Amino acid sequence: MKAVAYIRVSTDSQATEGVSLDAQQAKIAAYCKLNDIDLDAVYVDAGISGKRADNRPELQKALDHVCRCGGVLIVYSLSRLARSTKDTLAISERLDKAKADLVSLSEKIDTTTAAGKMVFRMMAVLAEFERDQISERVTMAMDHKRNKLERISGRIPYGYTLDADGTTLVAVTDEQNVLTVISELRTEGKSLRVIAGELNRRGIKAKNGADWKHSTVQSIITRLAAA
Numbered sequence: 001m002k003a004v005a006y007i008r009v010s011t012d013s014q015a016t017e018g019v020s021l022d023a024q025q026a027k028i029a030a031y032c033k034l035n036d037i038d039l040d041a042v043y044v045d046a047g048i049s050g051k052r053a054d055n056r057p058e059l060q061k062a063l064d065h066v067c068r069c070g071g072v073l074i075v076y077s078l079s080r081l082a083r084s085t086k087d088t089l090a091i092s093e094r095l096d097k098a099k100a101d102l103v104s105l106s107e108k109i110d111t112t113t114a115a116g117k118m119v120f121r122m123m124a125v126l127a128e129f130e131r132d133q134i135s136e137r138v139t140m141a142m143d144h145k146r147n148k149l150e151r152i153s154g155r156i157p158y159g160y161t162l163d164a165d166g167t168t169l170v171a172v173t174d175e176q177n178v179l180t181v182i183s184e185l186r187t188e189g190k191s192l193r194v195i196a197g198e199l200n201r202r203g204i205k206a207k208n209g210a211d212w213k214h215s216t217v218q219s220i221i222t223r224l225a226a227a
Contacts, residue, residue: 002071006062024076067098077106
């Protein structure tokens with residue numbers, strides 16, 4: 001089996017974590033020797049942050065190399081590979097598609113084994129759970145603001161204007177009456193295009209002063225349903 005090593009260090013981490021470029025390379029070399037693995041190439045990103053994977057040229061070369069040969073990418077730790085779970089999982093998916101593997105010495109992760117693959121699958125589940133939780137919290141926060149009639153975006157919704165405090169939404173009577181008309185027409189089973197046409201026929205303008213479109217009506221109906 002061929003191996004490709006990737007090592008990285010930023011100025012801060014070299015001083016505080018004690019994992020210099022030489023130390024990382026030595027540990028990877030020792031691992032390869034112990035496991036009879038042919039170390040084909042070593043790629044080094046020196047003094048580059050691991051915050052993003054796409055701005056590290058040597059990492060991209062390492063990934064290209066290991067995906068071509070279907071070998072194993074070896075890193076000292078996952079923190080050297082990527083700082084975010086998203087990047088780590090994206091890299092693992094790319095390796096998996098190329099039938100290449102990943103070994104991280106510090107975490108003892110080895111996707112050439114069933115246990116290693118299980119760890120990565122667990123990471124994927126936890127990452128998805130984290131994303132769902134964030135989405136849920138954002139939704140709850142927006143609902144809370146909406147219920148308190150507070151601004152939740154840069155666009156002021158139809159039916160309201162912005163108070164002098166820059167946060168509170170104040171109902172506009174004429175526009176609120178239009179919202180009632182839209183709700184009634186929809187309840188009668190009218191389509192979005194028919195509703196838009198009826199509003200235009202009555203000479204009612206949308207928030208930006210333009211004619212009504214079915215997409216504009218749809219966004220309002222969706223917002224009213226969520227209220």
